[in-house]
Amino acid sequence: MSKLICFANNNFISLSEAALPMGDLGVQRGYGIFDFLRVSNNSPLYWDDHLERFFHSAKEMRLPVGLLKEDIKNIISQLLQKNKLLHSSIRILLSGGISPDGYQIVTPNLVIVQQPLIPPSDQINEKGYILASYPHQRQMPHVKTTDYLMAIWLQPWLKERGADDVLYQQNGIVSECPRSNFFIVTKENKIVTPGRNILQGITRKQVLRLAVANGMIVEERDISLEDIRLAKEAFIASSTKRIVPVMQVDDKVFAPCTKESVTTLLYDLLFHKEKETVAFLS
Amino acid sequence: MSKLICFANNNFISLSEAALPMGDLGVQRGYGIFDFLRVSNNSPLYWDDHLERFFHSAKEMRLPVGLLKEDIKNIISQLLQKNKLLHSSIRILLSGGISPDGYQIVTPNLVIVQQPLIPPSDQINEKGYILASYPHQRQMPHVKTTDYLMAIWLQPWLKERGADDVLYQQNGIVSECPRSNFFIVTKENKIVTPGRNILQGITRKQVLRLAVANGMIVEERDISLEDIRLAKEAFIASSTKRIVPVMQVDDKVFAPCTKESVTTLLYDLLFHKEKETVAFLS
Numbered sequence: 001m002s003k004l005i006c007f008a009n010n011n012f013i014s015l016s017e018a019a020l021p022m023g024d025l026g027v028q029r030g031y032g033i034f035d036f037l038r039v040s041n042n043s044p045l046y047w048d049d050h051l052e053r054f055f056h057s058a059k060e061m062r063l064p065v066g067l068l069k070e071d072i073k074n075i076i077s078q079l080l081q082k083n084k085l086l087h088s089s090i091r092i093l094l095s096g097g098i099s100p101d102g103y104q105i106v107t108p109n110l111v112i113v114q115q116p117l118i119p120p121s122d123q124i125n126e127k128g129y130i131l132a133s134y135p136h137q138r139q140m141p142h143v144k145t146t147d148y149l150m151a152i153w154l155q156p157w158l159k160e161r162g163a164d165d166v167l168y169q170q171n172g173i174v175s176e177c178p179r180s181n182f183f184i185v186t187k188e189n190k191i192v193t194p195g196r197n198i199l200q201g202i203t204r205k206q207v208l209r210l211a212v213a214n215g216m217i218v219e220e221r222d223i224s225l226e227d228i229r230l231a232k233e234a235f236i237a238s239s240t241k242r243i244v245p246v247m248q249v250d251d252k253v254f255a256p257c258t259k260e261s262v263t264t265l266l267y268d269l270l271f272h273k274e275k276e277t278v279a280f281l282s
Numbered sequence: 283m284s285k286l287i288c289f290a291n292n293n294f295i296s297l298s299e300a301a302l303p304m305g306d307l308g309v310q311r312g313y314g315i316f317d318f319l320r321v322s323n324n325s326p327l328y329w330d331d332h333l334e335r336f337f338h339s340a341k342e343m344r345l346p347v348g349l350l351k352e353d354i355k356n357i358i359s360q361l362l363q364k365n366k367l368l369h370s371s372i373r374i375l376l377s378g379g380i381s382p383d384g385y386q387i388v389t390p391n392l393v394i395v396q397q398p399l400i401p402p403s404d405q406i407n408e409k410g411y412i413l414a415s416y417p418h419q420r421q422m423p424h425v426k427t428t429d430y431l432m433a434i435w436l437q438p439w440l441k442e443r444g445a446d447d448v449l450y451q452q453n454g455i456v457s458e459c460p461r462s463n464f465f466i467v468t469k470e471n472k473i474v475t476p477g478r479n480i481l482q483g484i485t486r487k488q489v490l491r492l493a494v495a496n497g498m499i500v501e502e503r504d505i506s507l508e509d510i511r512l513a514k515e516a517f518i519a520s521s522t523k524r525i526v527p528v529m530q531v532d533d534k535v536f537a538p539c540t541k542e543s544v545t546t547l548l549y550d551l552l553f554h555k556e557k558e559t560v561a562f563l564s
Contacts, residue, residue, distance in 0.1 A: 006304070008304075015304065016303075018303070018304045019301030019302055019303045019304065020301055020302050020304070020309050021298075021300070021301045022288070022290075022297065022300045022301065022302070022375070022393060022395055025434060026309060026312075027302050027308060027309065027314075027375075027377070027428070028316075028373075028375075028428060028430075029428060029429075029430035029431075029433070029434050030308075030312035030314070030427070030428040030429045030430060030431060031430065031431060031434045031435075032309075032312070034310075061435060062435065062438060091310075093304075093309075093310075095309070096434065103433075103434065103437065104437060105434065105437070111304060113304055136421070139418070139421070139431055139432060140431065140435075145312070145431060146309070146310060146311060146312040147311075147312045147429060147431055148310075148311035148312060148313065149311075149312060149313055149421055149422065149427060149429055150421060151311070151385075152307060152311050152313045152378065152385065152387065153313075153343060153344065153422075155385065155386060155387070156344060
């Protein structure tokens with residue numbers, strides 16, 4: 001861990017030495033954005049999508065990046081060479097930076113960190129997750145900010161309920177989990193996922209594309225807690241986990257995920273797409 | 283600046299060396315609380331109140347402080363001796379700390395920083411502030427978290443409007459400014475300030491006490507934008523500014539603040555109370 005190299009202050013330095021100064025708006029005012037991608041077999045997965053979202057987040061939050069997309073790709077490539085980790089994650093963090101008055105943005109602080117990551121299994125984890133819904137709407141939901149105040153705060157609450165993660169809802173309309181997008185499969189085998197008040201996940205985009213390409217009907221629309229009660233299957237999708245079946249949301253228990261489930265089919269499609277991508281990049 | 287001493291990692295170190303590591307939940311997940319107090323003539327003003335609120339914030343956010351109130355007072359006293367700043371601010375920051383999984387709280391990180399601060403003038407600044415209302419409700423409003431995402435983000439928006447600060451409102455009911463509490467004076471000379479969905483400001487508490495002690499009627503209740511239109515005066519209160527008259531909220535323009543204004547009377551009461559406090563502490 002301590003020998004890992006990261007990119008900070010425009011230099012490649014030891015990760016153990018990387019830090020944000022106390023005057024950084026990221027520290028004092030929680031002002032920052034990031035993106036997070038998985039590296040499989042030394043291939044950064046869907047990095048064009050992640051970098052596009054990163055630059056979008058930065059623009060929305062009025063944080064000049066100071067580098068081009070190609071510069072960041074170049075830095076990531078150098079990190080891959082230096083750290084020689086087969087399976088890893090890349091976190092690209094842009095914090096508000098040092099501010100003389102502690103309030104105005106002057107020059108943001110870019111830090112890129114690579115760390116080892118255990119890749120998800122080739123097979124879906126059929127056991128699945130228990131989700132507990134909680135009334136909350138992320139501020140700036142379309143931006144990947146560093147604001148996980150509610151998510152961290154709810155950890156003991158989730159543990160008490162034996163839940164694996166929280167599903168945010170507002171007035172009975174669900175949006176997302178803190179680190180993944182939420183989907184249901186209706187009795188008519190439609191794939192439905194919220195279309196607004198969410199972060200546009202990169203894996204979410206892959207799932208929707210693969211579903212359409214395989215003849216499934218996809219709907220991006222509001223999902224109510226009642227819709228969940230009527231659904232046949234539910235799952236979440238994220239870069240680190242691909243797809244995880246949802247076995248329960250509050251009191252609603254789903255039938256166990258099997259080889260015949262739509263969720264399993266989507267997992268397999270996603271897994272094969274990823275294999276192809278890695279083969280192409282290698 | 284660079285010679286200032288702060289308290290970090292359980293030690294007194296140079297402020298320029300103090301930083302939060304990349305793995306800190308304060309950096310990665312915006313998870314942290316703080317408190318901020320003014321030091322006048324080497325006397326930390328209302329530090330019992332500030333420390334009480336700090337420990338309350340920590341408890342609400344499930345962050346063990348690891349020190350007692352008296353320990354923190356002792357550290358602040360040592361900083362005052364080391365830095366020898368006549369007028370300054372003390373920021374007590376408690377971030378989520380290093381988390382092995384980047385999500386669970388293990389050991390929070392306490393940093394106490396003293397920096398020079400220009401004290402407010404002995405006289406009220408009659409010019410006052412222009413406020414622009416914006417629909418937002420802080421998450422965990424009763425806790426002094428480091429979440430100022432919306433406040434920082436709105437800076438260019440405020441500049442465009444020629445406004446000095448934002449007044450948060452939700453469905454026409456106002457709550458607070460990002461760093462100060464909001465008050466109106468009604469035509470009947472009642473002092474009214476929101477009682478819920480706000481941070482309980484230490485200066486707010488002083489203002490209400492002094493108003494009551496001087497025979498004024500005080501109401502803590504919801505304030506609508508319509509109430510503001512009907513009000514005679516408006517002002518904000520904070521530790522760094524004491525009281526600043528509000529000359530405008532959106533389209534509503536108030537009569538200029540004068541020596542006869544209730545706002546000026548409250549400023550003077552607050553100023554004298556502060557002088558007494560400093561004299562008592564010295």
